């Protein structure tokens with residue numbers, strides 16, 4: 001059915017309005033509060049903020065925890081680490097425009113870490129991103145991003161060339177296939193990639209973000225990794241993945257499959273050992289089942305401050321490390 005011209009104009013006006021509200025620059029931009037949004041306030045300028053957008057690992061879809069994704073805010077810069085299922089919905093919940101997130105760092109290409117990337121890529125542009133989406137990740141990232149562009153070429157062509165005539169810059173991709181070392185540096189903000197050990201899945205990177213003397217380390221999916229311990233030295237916050245075998249058993253997974261999964265992740269006991277070696281001000285689990293059992297098992301081997309996986313948990317790294325939850 002063809003839209004009437006009036007309806008089409010109204011739709012365009014609404015779209016144009018939304019676009020006008022979306023950022024031309026990323027600094028401090030917030031969307032109007034959407035239904036279901038939380039009362040999110042920007043962090044102080046000298047604070048390194050980390051928001052766990054989604055904390056679930058693995059391919060299973062669930063409502064209580066969304067797929068793995070972490071937002072890092074440093075001054076006016078926003079960085080997204082992994083983009084699992086629901087990441088763009090969590091951004092909307094915070095009132096952070098998708099269009100304002102144009103730097104994406106991928107730990108690896110397992111589907112639970114990348115399944116929402118096409119939404120960020122295409123809808124982020126269609127809702128106002130004016131810069132290309134810049135993506136850092138392991139070998140294979142370039143092919144994957146180009147494949148996403150091909151998959152959505154119908155939508156892209158229509159919006160760019162035929163219908164809304166949205167400028168095309170924002171639907172371009174700048175990709176960086178990373179090796180160990182500094183992969184991004186701007187002002188006082190630096191991102192360092194380092195290899196971790198996900199068994200047969202390789203390469204997989206962890207990332208360290210440093211900003212004005214504050215730092216956070218994200219482990220990616222890994223079994224205990226000496227290289228991670230080395231790169232995490234002196235960090236304020238260490239976010240580590242962990243495997244909980246209880247739900248796998250409850251789902252009836254065969255023991256051989258459970259063994260394989262456990263072999264390329266970290267158990268709570270192993271993560272406790274890593275935390276004890278790194279001694280962060282705050283240890284955090286993500287890519288983890290939100291069960292009290294993993295915390296109890298971890299505490300047997302680690303006496304430091306520990307936070308379980310919790311979507312939308314917000315960690316402010318300033319002169320102190322504080323944890324907060326934004327409410328409705």
Ligand SMILES: [Zn+2]
Nearest residue numbers: 057058112221
């Ligand atoms: Zn994973």
Ligand SMILES: [Zn+2]
Nearest residue numbers: 110198201221
């Ligand atoms: Zn993985």
